Amino acid sequence: MNFDYEISSKKGPFSLNLKELWKYHDLITLLVKRDYVAVYKQTVLGPVWFFVQPIITSIVFTVIFGNIAKLTPDGVPGFLFFLCGQTFWNYFSSCLTATSNTFVANASVFGKVYFPRLSVPISVVISNLLKFSIQFILLIVVWFYYFFIDKSYHLQPSFSILLVPFYLIIMALLGLSLGLIISSLTTKYRDLTFLVGFGVQLLMYGSSVVIPLSEVKNPTIHALIQYNPITPVLEAAKHSFGCGGSFNFYMLMYSFIVAIILLLFGIATFNKVEKTFMDTV
Amino acid sequence: MSDVVIKVENLGKQYRLGEIGSGTLAGDFKNWVKKISGKKDTFEIGENDRTQQAKKGDVVWAVKDVNFEVKQGEVIGIIGKNGAGKSTLLKMLSRVTAPSIGNIKVKGRIASLLEVGTGFHPDLTGRENIFLNGAILGMTKSEIRSKFDEIVEFSGVSRYIDTPVKRYSSGMYVRLAFAVAAHLEPEILIVDEVLAVGDVEFQRKCLGKMKDVSGQGRTVIFVSHNMGAVKSLCTTGIVMKNGTVDFAGNINDCVTQYLKINTSDNEGDVVISQKGIGTGEAKITRLQLLNNQGTASESVLYKSPIRMRFYIYSSIDIPQVNADVKLCDKDGSILFHALNLFSHEPLSLQKGENIFEVEIDNQLLPGSFLATVGIHNASTMLTIDYHENILSFEIIKAAEIAAESYPYEWVVAPAMVGSKWSKIASS
Structure with missing residues (x-):
C-alpha cells in the first residue's frame, strides 16, 4: 500500500519537507500579497508610508546624534549615514518582529486547517523584502543627490556594493531564525511578546545603527557591539555606500555562520512546537 | 474500490491537565535538565483513567489505542458522547495537532467543512479572499482561477465581489466562505456537524455537499450526534467511548451500540x-x-x-x-x-x-x-x-x-396521534 503521507508523532528536528513547501508556493505569494495590500487599504498615501518612517527617524537621529552628540563620521552627510543604517536595520527588525508572533497571531487559522506552517514566516521575509526594496530606492535617491548634486561631501562607494544581496541574505536569516525561536517560545511563555519590542530597540543601539563602531571607546562595549552578528553587516553596508563603516570579510563570514547556526536552531524549535502548539497556545 | 485511503494505527493523544508546563521558565528548565540527564520528568506522574477525578499535572489520554481503516468511497460515521474523543481524532486526521503516539497513513487530500472562512482577511475584497482562502485550503492558483466563476455563482455575491468582505452581511460572508470550501474537491472530506455552526439552511447545504461528494465515489468522514442523519448518510461507522473505539462496523449496529452505551441495561x-x-x-x-x-x-x-x-x-x-x-x-x-x-x-x-x-x-x-x-x-x-x-x-x-392489546404485526411510526374519521360523501 502506498500512502501519500503519514501523520505521526515522530519528525526529525531538521526535516523541512521542502517538497511540500513548494507545493504551497501559491499560498506564499498570496500571503505576501495580503501583507502588502492589507496594510495600506483605506489609507490615502498607501505605500508612501514606507518612505515616511525611515525619513522621519533619520531626521530625528541626524538632529540628536549628528548635530547634538556629533557622532557621525567625518566627511559623511549625517542624514545619509543614518538612512543607510536604518534601511538595512529595518529589514532585519521587521523580519524579526513579524515572524516572532507567527503562532500566536495565526492561532485561529492554524487551529483549523493544515498547511506547512513555515510558509507564514517565509512569506513575512519576502513581503519585508518588498518593503526594503522601496526603502532602498529612497536610499539610492538620497545617495545620488549627495553624489551628483550636493558635492560638498566626497562619497567614495566601494565595489563591495555588489555584495548588497549577500548582506540581505544574512539579515533575512538572522531575522527569520531569531523570529522562529521567539515565536516557538511565545506559544508557552507569552512574556516574550512584550520583550520583543523592547529587545529590538535595545539591539538597535547595540549594533552600530546609530553610533558608528569607531566612535565606541569603551573596550568591553566595543567588543560587544563588534561581535553582535548584525554589526559586521551594517558596517559593510555603510562602507559599500561610502558612508563610513568598515569592510571586514572575516567578520562578515562570522555573521553568516552565526546566522546559519541560529537558523538550524530556529528550525528545530519551530518543528518541535509546530506539532503540538495547538494544545498549548 | 476496496483501496484503503486512511489507515490509523495505535493512535493516541495525551493531554496534561491543569497548567501547561510548571508555569515558570525556571521550573521548565529544571524538568528539562532532569529529562536530558535521564531522570523522569516530574510531570510524568502516570496515566489517569479519563473518567477518574484528575489531579493537577496528571496526564489524560483523550484518544488511545485507536485502530481503523477507511476504504475508498466509504461514508463513515463517527459517533460518541461529548468528550469521547471524536474531535481530537478529527484534529489529528486533519493534521492540526500531532498524535502523541501511533500514526495515520493517508492517501489523498483531506479537507474539512469546518474550515469555512479560515484566513479571510476583512480588508481584502471578496475576490482576493477567494484566492487567499483557496490557497490556505490547499488549492493552487490555477485551480482557483478555473473554478472562480463557479464559486462566485454558487455564493451569490457576484455584485459585491470587489468590495472588502468586512462590509458583507454575515450571511454573504458565510456563503462566500462556504462556496470556496465546497469547490475544494478533496479526495477525503471531513464533516463535523457538532462544530458546524450556522443556520439550518447552511447545515442543509453542508449535508447536501456531503451527499454530492459521496455520490462521486469519494470518501467522507461524518461526525454527528444526529443518529437519523448518520443512519441515512453513512454506510459504516465507528463508536467512540472514552477515547477508544468501542465498536466498528455496519452503521445500524453502530447506532444501536451507541445508544446502548448511553443507557445500559437498567430494568427501569x-x-x-x-x-x-x-x-x-x-x-x-x-x-x-x-x-x-x-x-x-x-x-x-x-x-x-x-x-x-x-x-x-x-x-x-x-x-x-x-x-x-x-x-x-x-x-x-x-x-x-x-x-x-x-x-x-x-x-x-x-x-x-x-x-x-x-x-x-x-x-x-x-x-x-x-x-x-x-x-x-x-x-x-x-x-x-x-x-x-x-x-x-x-x-x-x-x-x-x-382485548385492547396492539393487534398488528406492523408498526409504521413510533407514535400515534388521535384522529377522527368520517365519511363525507359517497355516490
Missing part, C-alpha cells in the same frame, strides 16, 4: 453516578420507570401511562424548578416533550432528598424508546442537571385489558 431503574450537564446545585441521583403495580420495569404496557420517578438530591433550596422528560425513538430523535410548565404544576426543591413523579400520556406504539430528563431553574432559566438518553424502555404490545 437507573442509579445515576455520572455528572450531568448543568449548574449542578441539584442532581438527579436515580430515575425509575414504574409499571401499573408501582414497581420499576423497563416495559410499559401499550396505552398505559408512562410513570417516572425522579430522585433528586439538592444542595440548596430552589423555590421554582421546571422538570422535563423528552421521549425519543431508538435513533435519538425527540418525539414528545413533557414539562411541568405545560400542565401548570409548579415544583420546588428543598435542600436534601426530593422525589418527583410524572405521569405521561402514552401515545407510543410498540417499540424501543429512550428518555432524556432534566431539571431547570425556573427563575434563572439555567439547566441544573440534564441526562441525555439515560433510560431505555419498551412499549409492549400487551395492554392492561387484554
Whole structure:
C-alpha cells in the first residue's frame, strides 16, 4: 500500500519537507500579497508610508546624534549615514518582529486547517523584502543627490556594493531564525511578546545603527557591539555606500555562520512546537 | 474500490491537565535538565483513567489505542458522547495537532467543512479572499482561477465581489466562505456537524455537499450526534467511548451500540453516578420507570401511562424548578416533550432528598424508546442537571385489558396521534 503521507508523532528536528513547501508556493505569494495590500487599504498615501518612517527617524537621529552628540563620521552627510543604517536595520527588525508572533497571531487559522506552517514566516521575509526594496530606492535617491548634486561631501562607494544581496541574505536569516525561536517560545511563555519590542530597540543601539563602531571607546562595549552578528553587516553596508563603516570579510563570514547556526536552531524549535502548539497556545 | 485511503494505527493523544508546563521558565528548565540527564520528568506522574477525578499535572489520554481503516468511497460515521474523543481524532486526521503516539497513513487530500472562512482577511475584497482562502485550503492558483466563476455563482455575491468582505452581511460572508470550501474537491472530506455552526439552511447545504461528494465515489468522514442523519448518510461507522473505539462496523449496529452505551441495561431503574450537564446545585441521583403495580420495569404496557420517578438530591433550596422528560425513538430523535410548565404544576426543591413523579400520556406504539430528563431553574432559566438518553424502555404490545392489546404485526411510526374519521360523501 502506498500512502501519500503519514501523520505521526515522530519528525526529525531538521526535516523541512521542502517538497511540500513548494507545493504551497501559491499560498506564499498570496500571503505576501495580503501583507502588502492589507496594510495600506483605506489609507490615502498607501505605500508612501514606507518612505515616511525611515525619513522621519533619520531626521530625528541626524538632529540628536549628528548635530547634538556629533557622532557621525567625518566627511559623511549625517542624514545619509543614518538612512543607510536604518534601511538595512529595518529589514532585519521587521523580519524579526513579524515572524516572532507567527503562532500566536495565526492561532485561529492554524487551529483549523493544515498547511506547512513555515510558509507564514517565509512569506513575512519576502513581503519585508518588498518593503526594503522601496526603502532602498529612497536610499539610492538620497545617495545620488549627495553624489551628483550636493558635492560638498566626497562619497567614495566601494565595489563591495555588489555584495548588497549577500548582506540581505544574512539579515533575512538572522531575522527569520531569531523570529522562529521567539515565536516557538511565545506559544508557552507569552512574556516574550512584550520583550520583543523592547529587545529590538535595545539591539538597535547595540549594533552600530546609530553610533558608528569607531566612535565606541569603551573596550568591553566595543567588543560587544563588534561581535553582535548584525554589526559586521551594517558596517559593510555603510562602507559599500561610502558612508563610513568598515569592510571586514572575516567578520562578515562570522555573521553568516552565526546566522546559519541560529537558523538550524530556529528550525528545530519551530518543528518541535509546530506539532503540538495547538494544545498549548 | 476496496483501496484503503486512511489507515490509523495505535493512535493516541495525551493531554496534561491543569497548567501547561510548571508555569515558570525556571521550573521548565529544571524538568528539562532532569529529562536530558535521564531522570523522569516530574510531570510524568502516570496515566489517569479519563473518567477518574484528575489531579493537577496528571496526564489524560483523550484518544488511545485507536485502530481503523477507511476504504475508498466509504461514508463513515463517527459517533460518541461529548468528550469521547471524536474531535481530537478529527484534529489529528486533519493534521492540526500531532498524535502523541501511533500514526495515520493517508492517501489523498483531506479537507474539512469546518474550515469555512479560515484566513479571510476583512480588508481584502471578496475576490482576493477567494484566492487567499483557496490557497490556505490547499488549492493552487490555477485551480482557483478555473473554478472562480463557479464559486462566485454558487455564493451569490457576484455584485459585491470587489468590495472588502468586512462590509458583507454575515450571511454573504458565510456563503462566500462556504462556496470556496465546497469547490475544494478533496479526495477525503471531513464533516463535523457538532462544530458546524450556522443556520439550518447552511447545515442543509453542508449535508447536501456531503451527499454530492459521496455520490462521486469519494470518501467522507461524518461526525454527528444526529443518529437519523448518520443512519441515512453513512454506510459504516465507528463508536467512540472514552477515547477508544468501542465498536466498528455496519452503521445500524453502530447506532444501536451507541445508544446502548448511553443507557445500559437498567430494568427501569437507573442509579445515576455520572455528572450531568448543568449548574449542578441539584442532581438527579436515580430515575425509575414504574409499571401499573408501582414497581420499576423497563416495559410499559401499550396505552398505559408512562410513570417516572425522579430522585433528586439538592444542595440548596430552589423555590421554582421546571422538570422535563423528552421521549425519543431508538435513533435519538425527540418525539414528545413533557414539562411541568405545560400542565401548570409548579415544583420546588428543598435542600436534601426530593422525589418527583410524572405521569405521561402514552401515545407510543410498540417499540424501543429512550428518555432524556432534566431539571431547570425556573427563575434563572439555567439547566441544573440534564441526562441525555439515560433510560431505555419498551412499549409492549400487551395492554392492561387484554382485548385492547396492539393487534398488528406492523408498526409504521413510533407514535400515534388521535384522529377522527368520517365519511363525507359517497355516490
